[in-house]
Amino acid sequence: MFLLVALALSSIATWYLIVTKTIANWRMRRHAKSFLAAFWEAPNLDVVAERLNDGMPRDPFSHLAHHGFRAIAQHGSKTGQRMIEAGSQEEFLTRSLRRAIEQDTARLESGLTVLASVGSSAPFIGLFGTVWGVYHALVGIGMSGQSTLDKVAGPVGEALIMTALGLAVAIPAVLAYNFFTRSNRIVLSELDSFAHDLFAFMSTGTRMAEPAAEGKVTPISKRSA
Template sequence: MTPAAPDLAASAATLIEAVPAMGFGHFIAQSDVVGKSLLAILIVMSVLSWALILIKGLTQLLRRQRSEQFLGFFWNARSLDEVAAEIGAHGVRDPFGHLAAHAIHARQHHAKYGAAKLEEAGSAQDFVTRTIKKVLDEETTRLENGLTTLATIGATAPFVGLFGTVWGVYHALVAIGMSGAGTLDKVAGPVGEALIMTGIGLAVAIPAVVAYNAITRSNRVLGARLDAFAFELLTFLSMGSPLAENGRTATPVAPALQPLRPAAA
């Protein structure tokens, strides 16, 4: 090795040590209060989003299992009295049981007391219909809990990250201008670091959007099944006889469900 080789290696090592380490840690260390606040907001959004995803996912799984159990019992029961006795003994833990319990109680209440109050005015069928509509509205509201937060996070997180990027690029360019060094190596590092905030915003938003779409579809399917069950239950309570052979009913067509569909918010 020539004498100049050690000097060249030493100069390269000195140059490498002089170049500041770039990356997420360096970006956070160089960020001001605004940049760190935006990062904290994105972290809170991510934690809240994943908490809602896990809670809603587990709730939907339990609701689906309990609904299948209740529907299996309901259509194999010999009478509504047997259904009412089962509900009274074990309570309700699913939307279909909640709907059936209120509808049966409404019919029994109207048969016993009649139209004692304004909300009970009309025939027994009118009172049961209003009760079913009220329960459907309650179930729809319960299913939609948390969806507004997920939608908000999915829609705003990318812009929060983009704001952090714009803020970081601005300060990086100001610092470069004050130093007087406008070479590519001086510009690319700070600007590239500022893009980290956009990546974080997208990482927060994407799971929230995917979960919102999945949960919304699941709720729409459950709402359609509740509509069908409400129609069959109302007809059964009104006629006092099974709707089809073997105690099971066919799913009604969509136009017949419209009067029982709760109004959209």
């Protein structure tokens, strides 16, 4: 019974992660597509900054740009008394973009450990349940003294169901893990490419003299006001 409950909980956790991460990835890709289209169509970074001020980042690409703008603003108002402010603007921007990518990587990979654990352990849990069930079935048959095929087939067949249940739990977990891992790899590859472009745009002539408020981006054009 304990093994059956463990498999049931594993199955519930697997399908919960499959549904929630599928919805989250769909929303993330939709927001990312919208942001990237607006980013590349924008005439300058001021327009991008204004767009980011309209709402919090809802995808890795807008989150990366948000961190980039804030890094430039914070470096422009640095006091030189904190270790985080050490280095040139390019170095400060690089560290900020790297931290943003690491945060997005951790966010994308959340739940994958559970899927991997379920996919690797569920077959063995099912197999152990089968062995345990067959053992008790054979002990019961031996004590009853009835070893005919019709007496053996029922208990042993019920025990073998645990192996099937273990596979039924493990297969969706393994497939989902592979799918989300590949999807995350594609997103992170695109994010890394976008980070290089964003760094080039922000480090070649883009300056923001006014410090930005916490969580808010200051448009570049306001530096001359």
